Amino acid sequence: xxxxxxxxLAICHLLGVYIGDVLGMLIGVKxxxxxxxxxxxxxxxxxxxxxRRGWMPARTEDGVGFWAAxxxxxxxxxxxxxxxxxxxxxxxxAVISAITAVIACACVIALINRTGPKQDxxxxxxxxxxxx
Amino acid sequence: xxxxxxxxRANSLVTxxxxxxxxxxISVYLSRWLTFGRIHGSAIAIAIGLALAYWGGIKTGGxxxxxxxxxxxxxxxxxxxxxxxxxIVATAFEVHVDEAKKAGLIGVISLFLGTIIPFIIGxxxxxIMGYRDAVSMTTIGAGAVTYIVGPVTGAAIGASSDLMALxxxxxxxxxxxxxxxxxxxxxxxxxxxxxxAMVFGGLAGTVSGVSAGLAATDRRLVPYGALxxxxxxxxGCLMGPSVLFLATKALVG
Numbered sequence: 001x002x003x004x005x006x007x008x009l010a011i012c013h014l015l016g017v018y019i020g021d022v023l024g025m026l027i028g029v030k031x032x033x034x035x036x037x038x039x040x041x042x043x044x045x046x047x048x049x050x051x052r053r054g055w056m057p058a059r060t061e062d063g064v065g066f067w068a069a070x071x072x073x074x075x076x077x078x079x080x081x082x083x084x085x086x087x088x089x090x091x092x093x094a095v096i097s098a099i100t101a102v103i104a105c106a107c108v109i110a111l112i113n114r115t116g117p118k119q120d121x122x123x124x125x126x127x128x129x130x131x132x
Numbered sequence: 133x134x135x136x137x138x139x140x141r142a143n144s145l146v147t148x149x150x151x152x153x154x155x156x157x158i159s160v161y162l163s164r165w166l167t168f169g170r171i172h173g174s175a176i177a178i179a180i181g182l183a184l185a186y187w188g189g190i191k192t193g194g195x196x197x198x199x200x201x202x203x204x205x206x207x208x209x210x211x212x213x214x215x216x217x218x219x220i221v222a223t224a225f226e227v228h229v230d231e232a233k234k235a236g237l238i239g240v241i242s243l244f245l246g247t248i249i250p251f252i253i254g255x256x257x258x259x260i261m262g263y264r265d266a267v268s269m270t271t272i273g274a275g276a277v278t279y280i281v282g283p284v285t286g287a288a289i290g291a292s293s294d295l296m297a298l299x300x301x302x303x304x305x306x307x308x309x310x311x312x313x314x315x316x317x318x319x320x321x322x323x324x325x326x327x328x329a330m331v332f333g334g335l336a337g338t339v340s341g342v343s344a345g346l347a348a349t350d351r352r353l354v355p356y357g358a359l360x361x362x363x364x365x366x367x368g369c370l371m372g373p374s375v376l377f378l379a380t381k382a383l384v385g
Contacts, residue, residue, distance in 0.1 A: 013221045024366060030284055033366030036217045036339070037359050040224035047225060067222035072174045072351060073152045074219045075344045077211025079181030079311060080152075081199040082340070085189030087308055090301025093272060097257035098305035101250035101276040105335045106317055108245060112238065112331045113322030123228045123326050124352060 005063020008050075012042040137203065144206030152210065155180055175315045175348035182308060220343060220362075223355040228326065232356060235327035239360040242334025247368050250276040250337065251376050254302060259384070266381040267291050271299045273380070274372040278338040279303025281368030288373035307341035314345030323349055326356040333357030337364045 016039020020032040027033065043064075050056040087094075140147045159180060160173035167176075185197030194200030199208030209215065254276025255269040263269060271291040275282030275298065282299030285291075291299070314323070314336070322328050323346075333342050333356065342361040346354045 009218070009222055013218055016221065017217070020366070024369075027370060029366060029369045030288070031280065031366055031369040033370070034363040036220055037362035039217075039221045040227070040355065040359050040362075043221055043224045044227055044229060048229070061225070064222050064225045067219050068225055071219040071223055071343075071354060072177070072347050073149075073156060074211060074215050075347045076155060076174070076177045076181045077148060077152050077207045078216050078340060079178045079211070079344055080184045080188070080204075080207050081197040081211050082182060082185045082308065083189060083195045083304060084182055084186040084197060084308065086195060086297070087301050087304035088186075090298055090305060093258060093261045093263070094275070094298055094301040094305055096261070097254040097272060097276045098302050098309060100257060101253045102306055102309045102313070102336075104249050104253055105246060105337070106321055108249060109242075109321045109323075109328075109332055109335050112242065112335075113328040116238070116322075116327055116331075123231045 002059055002063040002066075005060040005065075006067065007063070008046055008060075009043060009064045009067060012046060013039045015039065016042055140203055141205070144204075145209050146206070148204065148206030148210040151204065151207070172315055172348050174351070175312075178311055178344050178348055182311065216339075216343070220339070220354070220358045223358065226352070227355045227359070231326040232330070232359060235330040235356070238327065239330035239334050242331045243360055243363055243367060244334075246335040246337050246364060247277050247281075247371055248376075249335070250306070251372075255380055263295075264384060266377065266384050268295055269384065270372065270377045270380045271295045272302060273376065274368065275299030275302035276306060277303070277368040277372070278365050279307060280365045281372050284369045285372030285377070289377050303338065307338045310336050310338065310341030311344040311348070314341075315348040318349045323353070326353065329353035329356035330360045333360035334364070337361065337368075339364070 017032060017035040019038050020035020023033040024031050047056065156173065156177050159177035162176050163169055163171055163173040188198035188201050192200040196208055198204045251273040255273030258269045258272040263272060267289050270289060271282060271286035274285035279300045282303050283296045286296040286299055321332065323332055329346060336342050336345065339358065339361050342357045343354060346357045
């Protein structure tokens with residue numbers, strides 16, 4: 001059933017966020033430490049384990065795939081509720097530091113990525129992206 | 133007309149689905165016919181979203197963009213942190229574990245660089261513009277890391293609310309620049325494989341900026357970038373009020 005997939009996703013999400021909160025508390029930070037990342041790792045592990053036992057039929061996978069496919073629309077809705085007005089009101093200090101920081105980071109990204117090993121295209125397989 | 137408005141308002145999340153669907157449809161159309169597919173449909177949709185957020189902010193004076201307009205309250209739920217994180221976690225299903233493992237170390241290094249570099253730049257710009265005390269420099273520098281690290285750090289070291297607002301503004305502008313310019317700079321940054329997406333996730337910071345930037349570039353790269361970027365805020369909140377503040381204090385007294 002599709003809901004099994006969605007439920008697995010939800011359980012991983014909640015567990016991950018909980019662990020992230022506990023981690024934050026343990027190291028004394030007022031923030032969630034990597035909750036979403038931990039949830040992703042949990043989901044990847046759950047998929048691997050369930051696949052191996054054959055407990056992951058295609059219908060169950062669809063219960064996760066649907067939400068993964070909704071990702072871009074959700075991000076569009078996220079963009080539509082950013083506080084753009086406040087951002088633009090920040091004045092020159094905010095604008096200059098933000099732009100300079102982004103440019104510097106982009107250069108470092110380019111530097112690291114150009115020195116890295118070449119990659120093949122095998123990673124492109126198995127994604128549930130609907131081509132726009 | 134009132135009846136329609138009532139139906140839309142009473143079903144706000146459903147309204148949001150319909151509304152975002154229409155935005156996507158228009159964006160894909162514009163992408164195909166105006167830019168001949170050169171600019172990704174999702175990049176246009178995100179830009180439209182930001183423009184609508186600006187319009188909503190001007191119209192209501194609120195802080196949640198379009199979601200502050202009564203009729204579009206559902207946008208707030210659909211694009212809120214809960215749904216965003218749920219969808220991000222779902223994309224992990226597509227991760228090729230070997231690829232992610234291969235780039236693990238460089239991802240973590242990027243994460244540290246992505247905290248330290250923006251901080252140094254933010255704090256330096258603050259110093260140049262006349263904010264010369266350690267608290268102001270740290271708060272603005274932390275804002276340049278992400279818009280959550282800024283106020284969390286500011287609150288921890290006792291910054292004024294004006295400074296916090298400035299710091300949040302810095303982080304928001306950074307996130308918006310990343311959202312809009314990532315697809316344009318993707319070639320320059322070499323953003324075309326999982327390893328590069330993880331480096332990007334560590335260095336570009338903010339889950340919102342990274343997730344939207346990658347979505348607009350190549351949706352398949354999203355989980356790799358998000359996997360790293362999600363640790364960004366935690367690391368920033370850890371380093372901001374501690375190591376980075378003490379280092380700044382040691383430098384400027």
